[in-house]
Amino acid sequence: MTLTREKVLIEALPYIREFYGSLMVIKIGGHAMVDPEVMDDIIQDIVLLRYVGIYPIIVHGGGPEITAKMEIMGKKPEFIGGLRITDDETMEIASMVLVGNINTNIVSLIGLHGGRGIGLSGKDGRMIIARKKPSQRIMIEDIEHEVDLGWVGETEIINPELLSIVTEKGYIPVISPIAMDVRGNSLNINADTVAGDIAAAIHAKKLILMTDVPGILEKHDDKSTRISRIAVGDVENLISEGIITGGMIPKIRSASTAVESGVEGIHIINGSVSHSILLELFTDQGIGTMLYKKDTS
Numbered sequence: 001m002t003l004t005r006e007k008v009l010i011e012a013l014p015y016i017r018e019f020y021g022s023l024m025v026i027k028i029g030g031h032a033m034v035d036p037e038v039m040d041d042i043i044q045d046i047v048l049l050r051y052v053g054i055y056p057i058i059v060h061g062g063g064p065e066i067t068a069k070m071e072i073m074g075k076k077p078e079f080i081g082g083l084r085i086t087d088d089e090t091m092e093i094a095s096m097v098l099v100g101n102i103n104t105n106i107v108s109l110i111g112l113h114g115g116r117g118i119g120l121s122g123k124d125g126r127m128i129i130a131r132k133k134p135s136q137r138i139m140i141e142d143i144e145h146e147v148d149l150g151w152v153g154e155t156e157i158i159n160p161e162l163l164s165i166v167t168e169k170g171y172i173p174v175i176s177p178i179a180m181d182v183r184g185n186s187l188n189i190n191a192d193t194v195a196g197d198i199a200a201a202i203h204a205k206k207l208i209l210m211t212d213v214p215g216i217l218e219k220h221d222d223k224s225t226r227i228s229r230i231a232v233g234d235v236e237n238l239i240s241e242g243i244i245t246g247g248m249i250p251k252i253r254s255a256s257t258a259v260e261s262g263v264e265g266i267h268i269i270n271g272s273v274s275h276s277i278l279l280e281l282f283t284d285q286g287i288g289t290m291l292y293k294k295d296t297s
């Protein structure tokens with residue numbers, strides 16, 4: 001059924017009222033960014049959120065773009081559990097692509113749409129203090145191997161002060177998932193992880209993870225198998241059963257962290273659908289996969 005224009009606006013009103021004044025973390029995945037038209041729609045939606053009194057905070061990825069740059073430079077990208085093995089050179093490439101390129105492009109687009117973006121990485125204002133992620137155990141032909149991921153980080157502390165300062169002044173922060181450890185080493189953190197940790201630290205109202213699939217699918221190649229709701233308690237089973245794999249693993253784990261920390265609404269949605277943020281937030285039709293905590297009381 002197609003709604004008339006006025007009905008669409010009326011349907012949005014209770015949501016706008018509910019979300020007015022709230023913080024929302026929106027993670028834009030590298031796959032959702034590949035198409036410039038899609039990216040333009042996403043940023044337009046985010047600027048609109050700011051104009052209706054919501055405080056959006058963008059965390060961006062750029063996995064495919066880092067991979068492309070590595071390949072141009074003759075390096076072979078390798079991933080364990082969705083995390084990129086990051087040697088010295090890869091760390092430099094990741095910073096260049098994420099901080100130097102993608103971040104500034106997003107800030108420019110926000111400006112073009114009449115918003116005020118401010119580019120940050122986890123290093124700014126010591127926003128994210130990270131530590132090197134421990135080696136990962138993986139099985140190869142039934143033999144356990146320990147793999148050092150290199151300069152891959154995990155969050156130790158989030159200092160949200162800088163985010164409060166800039167959001168209160170009306171800016172839209174745009175965060176690259178690069179941080180440093182206490183010794184000043186740069187670390188590459190998965191962008192979903194950063195988004196989940198920030199959402200948890202600032203008690204965001206919502207965490208929206210935008211990717212290139214309609215949500216979590218039971219069968220990867222069949223869009224009609226979307227799981228619309230997943231309880232946090234079922235996440236590890238879905239991973240061990242091989243239903244959730246690759247880049248979706250850090251995404252769903254970060255979503256779980258956020259749910260456990262009290263973030264009310266966590267949605268994994270398809271960024272390539274035009275204006276998917278507006279559909280998710282302001283209409284009765286939920287899209288994507290929502291994560292929730294089973295009420296045990």
Ligand SMILES: Nc1ncnc2c1ncn2[C@@H]1O[C@H](COP(=O)(O)OP(=O)(O)O)[C@@H](O)[C@H]1O
Pocket residue numbers: 028029030031032061062063064210211212213215216217218220243244245246247248249251
């Ligand atoms: N159960 C699943 N349902 C949907 N996608 C999945 C699933 N398991 C793994 N994936 C993969 O996860 C990808 C999204 O993660 P990722 O590549 O890291 O995207 P992004 O760059 O948006 O963060 C999908 O394109 C898909 O290939």
Ligand SMILES: CC(=O)N[C@@H](CCC(=O)OP(=O)(O)O)C(=O)O
Pocket residue numbers: 028029030031060061062063064066082083084094152153177188189190191192247
């Ligand atoms: C450690 C690690 O894997 N870091 C990621 C950071 C970018 C990212 O997460 O990008 P997407 O959201 O597009 O996947 C990487 O190097 O690809």
